[in-house]
Amino acid sequence: MDRILEYLKKEREQEWRVEIRSKIKTKDRTSMERLDMPEEDPDVRNKSYVEVNKGLLVEQAIYEAQRCIDCVKPTCVEGCPVGINIPKFIKKIETGEFLESAKILKETNALPAVCGRVCPQEVQCEMTCFYTQKLGKPPVAIGNLERFVADYERNSGQISIPEISSRNGIKVAAIGSGPSGLSFAGDMIKMGYDVTVFEALHEIGGVLKYGIPEFRLPNDIVDVEIEILHKMGVRFVTNFIVGKTATIDDLKKEGYTAFFIGSGAGLPNFMNIPGENYVGIYSSNEYLTRVNLMKAADPEYDTPVISGNNVAVIGGGNTAMDSVRTAKRLGAERAMIIYRRSIEEMPARDEEIKHAQEEGIEFLNLNSPIEYFADENGRVNKMKVQKMKLGEPDDSGRRRPVPIKGSEYFIDVDTVIVSVGVSPNPLIPKSIKELDVSSWGTIKVNKDSLQSSVSDIFAGGDIVRGGATVILAMGDGRMAAAAMNKYIKEKVRNIISLVKEFKTIGDILDFATK
């Protein structure tokens, strides 16, 4: 960390930074009001897939960038899981050098347009921003600025490809092409490795493609960022399940030296209440995959989806918000969130809750389903719900929901989407016997290196965390890349020092047979 701070300090002393800083007095900067993100009209957007957030205009971005006072100690950077040089990219916006700014983002972030859209900045960089910490004012809109720069570059047609070191010929693999795998691949290719990303589905992007809806993160935008990685030399293999199509041992025989597992938390949880397997009851994973990846709502595509009139989404996280807002867009008259705690305890981002409320989503807080009912064809048509009240705080520090006896009532539903979390997908852990796995099914790793119990296998993202965010997964990808590089370099050094000891050809042959 000290080394990074030292570096950031040096960067801050560059002539252009000093100059731009002195153009506006700090006092004038801090008296500027934060700009809100322009949004599409709720009544328009809840009937289409257009993006909700429209992005900042050039003048707006420059204005917001001027609010950043370019602190001596940029605490915002500490709040960023991938360590973006935040003041530098913002000051490049202030000078109007947007393409330069994009290059700075891409030094440490393989997916800036994605992060600018889906990162929970309010609990990361914007929470550690000087404005939040010391002034008690709304922080610089770092996330909105990141998105602005990434979008500007993409629309400019002058997308820069980050520089990469000379190739070292060492083959490494990422298993899973979600945020952690892509971030890992971006860093490894820059360091000169020969990187292949294996993906089980037919498209690259993992949760960015199948999970997050178009109105929050258009797939085209993800594809542009993937294309940059492709141009940097990353090889992508779709329809390939490591552990099934080929094992890790098979891949080792093909010359892969080390592996990063970022296979995600792909196993949906259900509540195990009566009637949960009736037709019309989906996991959020299935519902979102059908709509986002398979484009089920588009009649040109073959995959079907049940688009109900009365849709209940069970859960209070971001995935629940994505599901319920998707259901609204598919034409639901009544799209409801059913959550057992109050709105304050909801794990979803405030922005997502606000957007959902604006779009006409009903919130049935302090309610929990206890049973589903179906018609004669086994299609869900009703659910029994129990009201809850908040009791004592539980392990998570949130007040525990307690059922209210005799409060049960019925709600008519024709579609239910269960969004009560996911578990790690056991497919890959199960295929590697020596791998240490927790009782939750997550891969156990050293928390500083993300190295697993098998020395040449590293892991990160939801397969380790059990269900977190895109940006934390990306941070893991970067950390694993750095640690893997160190591990491989050390291995190479050891071999070289061994080779140096050899005196005769016999020694070499002896070593080779070992």
Place this chain on the structure above:
Amino acid sequence: MNKIVDKEYFSDNVVKLVIEAPEIAKSRKAGHFIILRVGTKGERIPLTIVGSDTENGTITIIVQKMGVSSIKLVNLEVGDYITDVVGPLGNATHIEKAGTVLASGGGVGVAPLLPIVEAFKNAGNKVITVLAARSKELIILEEQIRDFSDEVIIMTDDGSYGKKGLVTLGLEEVINREKIDLAVTVGPAIMMKFVGLLTKKYNIPTLASLNTIMVDGTGMCGACRVTVGGRTRFVCVDGPEFDAHQVDFDEMLSRLNAYKKQEEKAYENYLSKYRKV
């Protein structure tokens, strides 16, 4: 993209396809399936691997025209490519030397049954197989099944081939005649339900290989969930084979019909598109 290298019609509606897929050919075992997609707008459909040729790097599947997706697949010719093929998925059949194995396959279900019968025979079991279909033209793979069965009984609903009657009639005859150690059944859910009811009556452990609706096939979505012994299981990662006496086949049947309306509409749209061309 996987190339089709051979195609054979078993009947107007049932087609065998041999597909280039060297990695899958190498790693697959009896009981495994693949998921494939025809065209970039196609849906993902699961199909059991019937056989493989590791030397030529191919796998064999058998497809019956059911709806738009299977029609698109059957319409592909030798030299055409399937947009996506992924596998092998699911758990391989647990093959053991049980003694006498009574296998039953209905309709196109005989295709996934073939590798299972082959594996049980190769493991040293006596294998008796009952093949059932509505009529003679719909009996497939008879010769191949004979290669790995000590005895084959054919049942048709209309009596146009073999004996007249349902699969259970043929099975019960064998059960009454000799001691059966294990039964295996693959076919329409309704058939497997009745096979399960029959063998339960005689206390014969029975495996049913389920073919449910799937999307990803890797445990991610839960579209394929079934209730087995009161617990929810995923066919893709926990199956596809389960104890037939524990499977809630009625629930499975209703889940298989989840998209019936959409499928019918898609079929009409498909036909009208074709007519215009």
